[in-house]
Amino acid sequence: MKTSFKDMSRDDCESRDITVLAKISDYGRSRVIFNCPFCTNKVTAYMWSLCGGGKRCDCGAIFGSGGTGYRLKEKLKAPKEQS
Numbered sequence: 001m002k003t004s005f006k007d008m009s010r011d012d013c014e015s016r017d018i019t020v021l022a023k024i025s026d027y028g029r030s031r032v033i034f035n036c037p038f039c040t041n042k043v044t045a046y047m048w049s050l051c052g053g054g055k056r057c058d059c060g061a062i063f064g065s066g067g068t069g070y071r072l073k074e075k076l077k078a079p080k081e082q083s
């Protein structure tokens with residue numbers, strides 16, 4: 001399930017702070033490495049992507065420049081609706 005910034009105010013959107021493991025200053029390509037607080041994947045994000053549209057993790061969480069990640073809570077094994 002993918003989260004976008006407009007989901008942040010939803011009741012079923014969870015926010016967790018990220019812990020930055022490393023910051024790499026590379027001319028115009030500064031990036032940060034952190035563990036996704038939701039799925040513990042290691043994520044490398046460019047600063048411009050954090051400050052822009054946000055960096056997305058494989059699990060669907062999204063991270064902004066404020067050091068906080070957001071992810072919609074997944075419904076517990078709800079059967080897929082037929083449409």
Ligand SMILES: [Zn+2]
Pocket residue numbers: 036037038039040041057058059060061
């Ligand atoms: Zn993740």
